Amino acid sequence: xxxxxxxxxxxxxxxxxxxxxxxxxxxxxxxxxxxxxxxxxxxxxxxxxxxxxxxxxxxxxxxxxxxxxxxxxxxxxxxxxxxxxxxxxxxxxxxxxxxxxxxxxxxxxxxxxxxxxxxxxxxxxxxxxxxxxxxxxxxxxxxxxxxxxxxxxxxxxxxxxxxxxxxxxxxxxxxxxxxxxxxxxxxxxxxxxxxxxxxxxxxxxxxxxxxxxxxxxxxxxxxxxxxxxxxxxxxxxxxxxxxxxxxxxxxxxxxxxxxxxxxxxxxxxxxxxxxxxxxxxxxxxxxxxxxxxxxxxxxxxxxxxxxxxxxxxxxxxxxxxxxxxxxxxxxxxxxxxxxxxxxxxxxxx
Numbered sequence: 001x002x003x004x005x006x007x008x009x010x011x012x013x014x015x016x017x018x019x020x021x022x023x024x025x026x027x028x029x030x031x032x033x034x035x036x037x038x039x040x041x042x043x044x045x046x047x048x049x050x051x052x053x054x055x056x057x058x059x060x061x062x063x064x065x066x067x068x069x070x071x072x073x074x075x076x077x078x079x080x081x082x083x084x085x086x087x088x089x090x091x092x093x094x095x096x097x098x099x100x101x102x103x104x105x106x107x108x109x110x111x112x113x114x115x116x117x118x119x120x121x122x123x124x125x126x127x128x129x130x131x132x133x134x135x136x137x138x139x140x141x142x143x144x145x146x147x148x149x150x151x152x153x154x155x156x157x158x159x160x161x162x163x164x165x166x167x168x169x170x171x172x173x174x175x176x177x178x179x180x181x182x183x184x185x186x187x188x189x190x191x192x193x194x195x196x197x198x199x200x201x202x203x204x205x206x207x208x209x210x211x212x213x214x215x216x217x218x219x220x221x222x223x224x225x226x227x228x229x230x231x232x233x234x235x236x237x238x239x240x241x242x243x244x245x246x247x248x249x250x251x252x253x254x255x256x257x258x259x260x261x262x263x264x265x266x267x268x269x270x271x272x273x274x275x276x277x278x279x280x281x282x283x284x285x286x287x288x289x290x291x292x293x294x295x296x297x298x299x300x301x302x303x304x305x306x307x308x309x310x311x312x313x314x315x316x317x318x319x320x321x322x323x324x325x326x327x328x329x330x331x332x333x334x335x336x337x338x339x340x341x342x343x344x345x346x347x348x349x
Contacts, residue, residue, distance in 0.1 A: 032094035032278075034122050035074045035101070037145055038065045041176035044078070047169040055169065059085065063172065064179040064188045068244070068257040070276035075242075075257070077188040077235060078107075087189040087236045089259065093274060095119075095281055103129050103140070104272060104282055106261065108239040111198050114263040115272055115284070135160040148174045185209050187233040187242060195237035200262030200289040203269055203296060204241045206315055207232040207260070213344035215247040224250070228342050236261075247342065262289065271298050271311065285311055299330060310336055319346045 029036070046059035059080055066075040068091075078088035088107040095102045103118040118140060120129030127142035137157050144151040152170040157163060182188070185208035207230070215228040226248025232241055240261040247254055255276040263270040263286070271285040287298035294315040300308040307327050314322040321344050328336035 031099075032096070034094070034127070035092055036067070037147070037150070038074060038076075039067050039178055040065055040174050041179045042172040043175055045171040045173075046080075047171070049167050061086070062188075066179060066181070068255075069274055069280070070255045072276050072278070072280055073257060073274050073282075079189045079191075083191050087191075087195070087239075089189070089236055089240065091257075091259070091272070091274070091282065093281065096279055097281075101127070101129065102281065106236065106240060106259070108196060108236050108261075111196055112264050113196055113201075113236075113239045113261050114265040115259075115261075115270065137161060139164065181231070181244075182233050185233050187235045189235045189237065190233070191237050193234065193238035196239035196262070198262060198264070199291055200264075200267075200269065201239060203262070203289065204260040204271075205234065205238075207241055207243055207321065208234055210347040211321070211344040212347060213342065215249070215343075216341045217249050218339040219250065228344060230344055245342075269296060269298055283309070285309070320344065 042063045042065070044061040044063050045057055046061060047055045048058040050056050059082070061078060061080045063076060063078045066077075067073075068075045073091050073093040076088070076090040076092075078086070078090075080086040086107065088105070090103055090105045092101055092103045094100075098119065100119045100121055103120075104115050105117070106113060106115045116131065118129040118131040118138070120127065120140075125143070125145070129140045131138045135158055137160070139155040139157075141153050141155070142150060143153075150172045152172065153166055154168045155164040155166050157165070179188075186193075209232060211230040211232070213228050214225055216223050216225050218224075228245070228247035230243055230245045232243040234241055240259050243256075243258045243260065245256040245258070256273055258271055258273040260269075260271045262268075266286065267289070269287045269289050272282050273285065274280050274282040284301040285298035286301055287296050290296070296313045298311045298313070300310070308330055310326045310328060312324040312326070314324075323342040323344075324338050325340035325342075326336035326338045328334060
């Protein structure tokens with residue numbers, strides 16, 4: 001039976017906040033639900049520090065925040081209202097092993113794209129998240145959280161935290177409780193596209209739209225078949241594709257969210273994926289781009305000696321995609337063993 005206690009607690013806290021107009025203490029929630037307050041659509045006023053150290057209301061944007069992978073993660077799409085303005089993506093989830101929130105971000109510029117990460121926690125009514133090493137650190141903070149508004153700010157230090165410098169402040173005001181997913185092939189932040197035009201960005205653009213098909217998973221020596229479906233749309237003005245995959249496995253529904261792009265900092269295809277299991281975390285996969293090819297392999301990052309996962313994508317047949325998932329060692333000495341295969345057909349083909 002599904003445990004609805006976290007959502008029930010959230011509802012009580014939300015009603016109390018609405019009635020009293022006071023900030024909500026999200027530390028009363030289970031730790032993996034502490035960012036639920038952010039789900040919704042928000043008007044954002046971005047204040048930027050000026051050369052004379054004053055602050056100016058400089059950019060208006062709309063942020064759409066979604067719950068994805070059956071509530072395992074929170075997805076942010078941040079859209080500067082100017083057609084050629086700032087476009088941003090983030091994904092966050094609570095890592096039970098680290099006992100921290102992990103944030104993944106991609107805020108691309110023209111033909112520059114790649115994910116970065118921060119980690120942190122909520123303390124004393126604030127969420128603080130850090131990246132960097134040594135004396136050079138970046139901090140993102142969430143504060144003044146109510147059902148209708150919140151504040152975000154950035155800060156940088158070059159002396160190990162003795163002094164901090166701020167550049168941006170975002171003031172969020174809620175306009176919608178829960179945004180709907182896009183119906184078409186373009187999501188929030190796409191606008192007219194054209195920001196990322198290098199050939200490597202074209203690889204996963206075929207995965208937009210609605211797809212249906214079959215999944216086969218290996219259970220011991222036997223293969224079991226089930227239904228599979230996927231939805232995809234372009235975001236970040238054409239710099240990335242988001243995919244929402246659902247399939248049956250051992251009689252249960254599995255959900256996977258992924259963001260696919262071309263990482264220009266390492267010149268490789270990049271795929272960040274997270275499932276719907278309570279302990280699931282985002283895993284990064286990288287692969288070589290071969291211009292003209294319709295087949296690509298992406299291997300799990302960070303696994304130096306132990307077993308890794310490999311995704312093999314085959315786009316050879318128009319309107320169809322085959323995905324083979326294998327386990328093995330990066331050295332290749334023992335080979336790869338396939339344990340899952342997904343075959344999908346685009347619905348409007």
